Amino acid sequence: MNNTYGVHGWNQLWGGGDGQDWTQPDLHIEMAKAFERACFDYFLLEDSLFVPDNYGGTADFYLRRALRAPKNDPLPLVPLIAQATTHLGIVPTISTSFYPPFLLARLIATLDLMSKGRVGCNFVTSTAERAAQNFGLDTHIEHDLRYEMADEFVDLVSRLWSSWDADAIVTDREAGVFVDPAKVRAIDFKGRFFSSRGPLNTARPPQGRPVLVQAGGSPQGRQFAAKHMDSVIAAVSTVPEMKAFRADLRQRLVAAGRDPESCKLFFVVVPTLGETxxxxxxxxxxxxxxxxxxxxxxxxxxxxxxxxxxxxxxxxxxxxxxxxxxxxxxxxxxxxxxxxxxxxxxxYRYGLEDPVVGTVQHVAGAMAEVMQEVGGDGFMFSGPVTRRHVAEITDGVVPELQRLGVVRTAYEHRHFRDNLLAF
Ligand SMILES: Cc1cc2nc3c(=O)[nH]c(=O)nc-3n(C[C@H](O)[C@H](O)[C@H](O)COP(=O)(O)O)c2cc1C
Known part of the structure; x- marks a missing residue:
């Protein structure tokens, strides 16, 4: 969901009101329920940390049109969405450049515990100079260095998530022991950019390591993905680009010593539907x-x-x-x-757009054909955030994809990662 907790549909057809309700989470909760009805793997909650002023040197263009500002922090949506659903994966966006790793590890562990294993993390390095300035820097950290920091960040938070064994909480009433102290350890992490003693002061997340996602398309971004990620989003718009992206990522996964099937690659798709x-x-x-x-x-x-x-x-x-x-x-x-x-x-196209214009049957058929040719894992739906667009996909295109047998019709597992890797 682009511009997740910002203003949607204001002053637009099918926008659903006068925009005054943009601070309320109803739209997101309704969307999550629709996504779960359609058996989606996950709901990706985009985020950014600045008011843009890149067009004409002022923020006027963006503020007048509510483009990327105002925008709320999407993290408080996560428990609300978790409570409204039972199987959908929930992936908020986190900046590895500005979030303190310990706080992030604790926050995501808490959410994974609360949701019984349904949370992930979209790791971004944050790309805007203005975001860097909001966190006290004069200029942003250099692009490749940001990825080196991100790499260490993920290493550190993964160790914090492992600082409690899965069976550390014993709740032995007779012995009067809630946590077995032998199963909780300091990590004493000292890196180039971050240090943390640990252990985490909450329990191990149910998934061990919540699902890790990223979308950076540069060589450094793909390398970061190949090393750590369970899922990657690629915003490309043609079949040759999709094939090249997939081949490159799989080759990097193998070079990193991983099974290429252990990382699910999804391509952005923006369908346009009609009765005919x-x-x-x-x-x-x-x-x-x-x-x-x-x-x-x-x-x-x-x-x-x-x-x-x-x-x-x-x-x-x-x-x-x-x-x-x-x-x-x-x-x-x-x-x-x-x-x-x-x-x-x-x-310019944000994702696959031109071949997916038509009836639900036509769009589902085109998506299945493209995926057959690319040989990949699937798509991430995007597009205008209106209830109409959501319904066209979850209640129009998806049932047709289900009829074709190319997407799931029910969730098999409790945990997000297990569902992600199962289909
Ligand atoms: C589909 C998609 C979604 C993204 N979502 C976010 C986001 O929510 N927040 C953000 O700061 N960056 C987001 N990004 C940016 C990337 O994660 C990444 O930081 C950026 O592309 C820079 O990396 P690169 O130079 O490797 O391309 C997104 C990118 C794509 C393609």
Missing amino acids: NAEAQERFRRRQAQREASPEMTLAQMGSLTDIDFSTFDLDAPLGELTTNGQQGTLKRFLAQGATLREIASN
Whole structure:
């Protein structure tokens, strides 16, 4: 869910109101129930830690349109979603650059205990200069160094989660022993960036290690994924890109000594549905026309991910080389979409979009075909956050995918990771 605990659908058709209720968790809880009805693996809760001011050098563009601000912390949604569901995996986003590892390990362990083993973590390095400044830095930590920190961060929190054995809590009433002290240990971690004595002051999470997810597409991001992650999200838009991403990740997993099946790779998909194929194509055409009429929406969004002010460039002049200390994988793919900014903004797709326009039967068939060709694990649905879009997917496309036998019709296991790896 993009812009998870921010403003959704305000001033838009199917937005569902006047926007005054954006602070309330009802939409997220309803979505979680719909996702569980559709037997999704997990609900990914995006987050960011700054008010963007990358377009035109001020925050005006973003604030007027409620683009990425205001936005609440999504972590308080996790227990609410856990309470409203029984099997769905829940994956909040955590910054490895700014969260203290001990606090994070404790928070996620607590949530995994509360949800009886259904929580994960989307590890991001945070990409914006403004986010770094909110945490007291003048400029952001360099991109590759952030990944070195992330690597150590995950190592440390994993050790904290293991600082209690699974059977440490014995609750032996006769002996008067709640915790067996022999089964709880300090970790005495001293790294380049972080240190922590441990042990954690809560019990081992039910999954041992909650499910780890990441979405960074740069070589460093993929390397980080190959070493630690249970699941990876790739935002690419064509079958050749999907195949190349999958081949690269699997090769890195093998090189890291892991079974490539132990990490589930999901590709972002944004379907457009209609009662007929023609109706869906008309919807897609209108969205594309809107995209072309307002390139600044795409450029402002991309600016907030890359710290580049695209308003300073001529829309129709050839664009030279650009670099970023922000999202490098995203920028590389963005710039490959055309020669000028107008072309790029018009051609840019967040995920698989063009082949998935039509009736539910058409879209489900196209998704199954693409996955057959790519040979991968599946998709992550994205798109406009409206109740209409959610229902079209969970109650339209998914039942059709179930009929095709390419997605689960029931959860088999209690724990998130077991379900994730089972299908
Ligand atoms: C589908 C997707 C979802 C992401 N969600 C978040 C997020 O919630 N918060 C965030 O700060 N970064 C998010 N990112 C950014 C990445 O996790 C990563 O930090 C960024 O792409 C920079 O890494 P890279 O240079 O390796 O591409 C997301 C990226 C993608 C592709």
